[in-house]
Amino acid sequence: MSVLIWNIRGAGNPKSLLYLLKIITQRKPQIVAILEPKQQVNKITKIAQQIGYKNYTHGNPLNPYIWVFWRDEVNWQTLEIHPQCLTTEVVIPNIFSGKLTFVYAKCNRQERLPLWDYLSHHSSDCHEPWVIGGDFNVIKTLDEKQGGSNAHMTGMQDFNDFLVDARLTDAGFVGNIFTWSNNQRGQNRIWQRLDRILLNAEAFTAISARVDHLPRLESDHCPLLLNFGQLQTKPSRFYFQKMWTEHHNYQEFVASIWQQIIHGGRANFESELANLRKALRKWNWEVFGKLEDNISSMQSNIADMEARLSHAWEDDLFTECQKEKTDLV
Incomplete structure (x- = not known):
């Protein structure tokens, strides 16, 4: 089973949708959550058709920032909608049974506090696998930010206190540590790890989770791909290129x-x-050549170049990275 979560920063951008479709074609996620679609809710049906999903939901009117799509093999029940998250019960026979919560947290520290309280309260009543993922708009440690002003220590402490209170563990990641950038050049560049996947103790022991930070294209956030369990291999779907x-x-x-x-x-x-x-x-x-292999190679190159740029800025390397991103989309 795999779950794709991406703060797309505008589902109306054709290039963003094209990149999303490329990821879906290559990775075949059973569930796709897009954050900040910046579209009227009546557009969700068209988006679902464009990316090839028949089932979908949204958080409107309470939460217009989270849209979720899923395949037929997923048994889905939306449990609760909060202004900063959406919680569901998901069952895929022999693969996963538990809760998924998709998060789009507020940028302001004070406005995030109700989210931490809400999730902490629910953690005490949750005795099944629980996976929480999305854009938390806060870092956990100082090494999760580079560039710009000093990290907001109080907000960071709030987040760490919440993780302890809710008994949640960071699932880790593969790829570049930073999931967000302000897309400025040189010394004005800021990098942060704002997006992540969290697991409760039941999920941590029940599943073998791997989180990939995919290359950051079109949006200022990178997509997160969560993989766990094994699904039977199916013939690849035909897509016109x-x-x-x-x-x-x-x-x-x-x-x-x-x-x-x-x-x-x-x-x-x-x-x-x-x-x-x-x-x-x-x-x-x-x-x-095999398109999927070419895409994987280009994604790997982009991740490597962004990691190098986060350590030492080079204009030529930045130009090369931007060209690779353009060619991928």
Whole structure:
């Protein structure tokens, strides 16, 4: 099972949606939560169609900042909506049974206090696996911030006190430590780890969790991918790739396959479309290489360059990183 959580900072941005779809195509998460969609709630149906999910919910009117989408194999029940989080009961047979809470915390320290109180109160009554993830808008330790003014020590202490009171453990991560940047250049750059996954004791012992900090593109936050459990491998879904149309041989190749469909007649139309998909996959491999592997390699390069930039700024490295991000989207 995998869960993708991303503060997308605007679901109306076509490039953000394209990057989200690339992640979904490659990683195949059962659940996708996007934070700060910055869209009217009636747009959620269109977004669900664009990213390929039939099931979805939102926190409106109490919480317009969290939209969640899930696959059919997920048994879902929304339990409670809070102004800064959304809690659900999730069951995937033989994989996971417990609570998921998606968080979009306030930027102001005083306004976050009710969230800590709310989650701490619920932790005392929760005796099943509980996974809490999202944008907490606060760091836990001093090494989770680089650049800018000094860290807000009181807010950081509030957060650590909450973790102790609620008996929650940070799930850790793989990738760049920083999940947010102000996207400024040179000495004006600020990096922070604002996004994370937390586990209660039951979840910590019941699942083997891995959290990946994926490359930060389009938004100032990076996506979080939580993986745990094993799902049966399914054939990869076919997606049309816009880059194919820009190849000089594309039209000639498709025309030759389409001629076979025409000669096959209506009775064979479905089978010939399947043959076209198969031929396009083979052609993609021969011309572009395996797309998923290329994406993984580019994501790894971006994560490495951002990690290097967070330690020592280099204009040339920043330019190279931005080019790699543009090519990935």
